Amino acid sequence: MDKLVKAITKDGFFRIYAADTRETVNAAQKYHKLSPVCCAALGRLMTAGVMMGTMLKGDEPTLTLQMNGDGPLGMMASVSDPEGHVKGYCANPRVDLPLNEKGKLDVGKAVGSGTLGVIKDLHMKEPYIGHVPIQTGEVGDDIAFYFMQSEQTPSVVGLGVLVDTDYSVKGAGGFIIQVMPECDEESLSKLENSIGGIMTLTEMFERGMTPEEIIKYLMLGFDVEFLETMEIGYHCDCSKERMERAIVSLGKEQITEILNDTGEAEICCRFCDRKYKFGAEDLKRFIERAK
Numbered sequence: 001m002d003k004l005v006k007a008i009t010k011d012g013f014f015r016i017y018a019a020d021t022r023e024t025v026n027a028a029q030k031y032h033k034l035s036p037v038c039c040a041a042l043g044r045l046m047t048a049g050v051m052m053g054t055m056l057k058g059d060e061p062t063l064t065l066q067m068n069g070d071g072p073l074g075m076m077a078s079v080s081d082p083e084g085h086v087k088g089y090c091a092n093p094r095v096d097l098p099l100n101e102k103g104k105l106d107v108g109k110a111v112g113s114g115t116l117g118v119i120k121d122l123h124m125k126e127p128y129i130g131h132v133p134i135q136t137g138e139v140g141d142d143i144a145f146y147f148m149q150s151e152q153t154p155s156v157v158g159l160g161v162l163v164d165t166d167y168s169v170k171g172a173g174g175f176i177i178q179v180m181p182e183c184d185e186e187s188l189s190k191l192e193n194s195i196g197g198i199m200t201l202t203e204m205f206e207r208g209m210t211p212e213e214i215i216k217y218l219m220l221g222f223d224v225e226f227l228e229t230m231e232i233g234y235h236c237d238c239s240k241e242r243m244e245r246a247i248v249s250l251g252k253e254q255i256t257e258i259l260n261d262t263g264e265a266e267i268c269c270r271f272c273d274r275k276y277k278f279g280a281e282d283l284k285r286f287i288e289r290a291k
Contacts, residue, residue: 001023001231001232001233002019002020002021002022002023002024002231002232002233003019003020003210003211003229003230003231003232004017004018004019004020004050004051004054004084004211004229004230004231004232005017005018005019005211005212005215005226005228005229006054006226006227006228006229006230007215007219007224007225007226007227008224008225008227009187009219009222009223009224009225010223010224010225011187011223012180012182013179013180013182013183013184013187014177014178014179014180014183014187014191014219014222015177015178015180016175016176016177016178016215016218016219016224017051017054017055017175017176018173018174018175018211018212018214018215018218019047019050019051019173019174019175019211019232020172020173020210020211021043021046021047021050021172021173021174021232022169022170022171022172022173022205023233023234024046024047024050024086024172024232024233024234025039025042025043025046025047025161025169025172026168026169026172027233027234028042028043028046028087028088028089028234029043029167029168029169031234031271031272031273032089032090032093032273033093033094034090034093034094034167035093035094035095035096035167036096036105036163036167037073037095037096037097037105037106037107037110038073038090038092038093038094038095038110039161039163039167039169040105040107040161040163041073041076041090041107041110041111041139042076042078042088042089042090042093043161043169043172044107044138044139044140044159044160044161044174045065045067045076045077045078045088045139046078046080046086046087046088046234047159047161047172047173047174048065048078048139048140048143048157048159048174048176049063049064049065049078049079049080049086049088050078050080050084050085050086050232051174051175051176052065052080052118052143052176053080053081053082053084053085053086054080054082054084054230055082056081056082056120056122057082057122058122058123059122059123060081060123061081061082061120061121061122061123062079062080062081062120062121063079063080063081063118063119063120063121064077064078064079064117064118064119064121065077065078065116065117065118065119065143066116066117066118066119067111067114067115067116067117067134067137067139067142068114068115068116068117069111069112069113069114069134069137070112070113070114071109071110071111071112071113071137072092072095072097072110072112073090073091073092073095073110073111073112074090074091074092075090075091076088076089076090076091076111077089077090079271084230084231084232084233085232085233085234085235085237086232086233086234086235087234087235087236087237087271087272088271089270089271095110097109097110105163107137107138107139108136108137108138109137110137111134111137111138111139112134112137113133113134113137114133114134115131115132115133115134116131116132116133116134116142116143116145116146117129117130117131118130118131118146118150130146130150130151132145132146132149132150133145139159140157140158140159140174141157143155143157143159143176144156144157147178153178153179154178154179155176155177155178155179156175156176156177156191156195157174157175157176157177158174158175158176158201159173159174159201160172160173160174160200160201160202160204160205162202162205162206170205171201171202171204171205171206172205173201173204173205173211173214174201175211175214175215175218177191177195177218177219179191190221190222191219191222194218194219194220194221194222195218198217198218204217211229212226212229236269236271236272236274238269238271238272238274240276243267243269243276243278244278244282244286246267247265247267247278247283247286248286248289248290250290251290252287252290252291255283255286255287255290256287258283259280259283259284259287263279263280263283264277264278264279264280264283265277265278265282265283266278
């Protein structure tokens with residue numbers, strides 16, 4: 001299992017999250033057979049999602065991140081919860097692009113322009129839905145922009161995925177530093193100086209730095225208190241019962257059409273590619289339920 005660590009500076013000015021998501025992103029790569037650039041993009045989104053999911057409060061809430069860009073990757077999504085579970089998918093998982101001018105995977109071009117949507121389902125009357133324009137498509141910049149625009153929480157967001165030559169994930173993870181309302185200008189300037197010349201996340205992965213070590217490195221000069229360490233991982237909660245409900249929700253007429261046309265139905269979970277098959281008798285039962 002991967003690991004997520006939560007911390008806070010003892011003055012209460014900064015809240016910090018750091019996560020190692022290598023195995024989690026590797027699972028996504030295997031489920032969806034992601035190309036390197038898609039793996040980098042979806043891996044970053046899932047890393048942000050799993051950290052943001054642990055910020056939720058309430059009764060079994062979920063957090064959905066959706067990036068709807070006009071790039072060749074298409075829409076991609078991540079769903080997470082406070083328990084450290086996360087899953088994700090992208091519309092076109094095998095898109096391949098040339099490296100950018102810096103010799104890096106061109107995630108920004110793969111995503112393109114569009115919107116970032118954040119959906120918090122707290123099981124109240126209506127979920128909270130926030131949308132902001134995609135800034136760069138690099139994911140980290142877009143998540144930071146969302147925090148500032150929609151939650152008025154200045155944040156530093158770092159996300160990275162290191163894809164090996166065999167398409168496996170050599171390293172993945174990220175961090176979020178959130179500035180609390182009580183923070184003074186002196187402490188903010190100190191943070192800016194601390195993170196101004198930091199190494200890249202790729203370099204951190206290559207050095208084998210743990211989430212705790214990343215937090216200490218980022219917050220050099222600050223007195224940090226570690227609050228919680230939790231296991232995180234890729235988890236798809238699809239089930240036959242959920243797929244049955246999805247078919248019933250189509251309504252009597254559409255299910256009858258499927259029965260008459262093919263005599264069976266097959267649904268593939270977009271998060272784990274598991275296939276669920278339903279025969280004629282199942283469809284007849286669903287028609288009765290749809291009434």
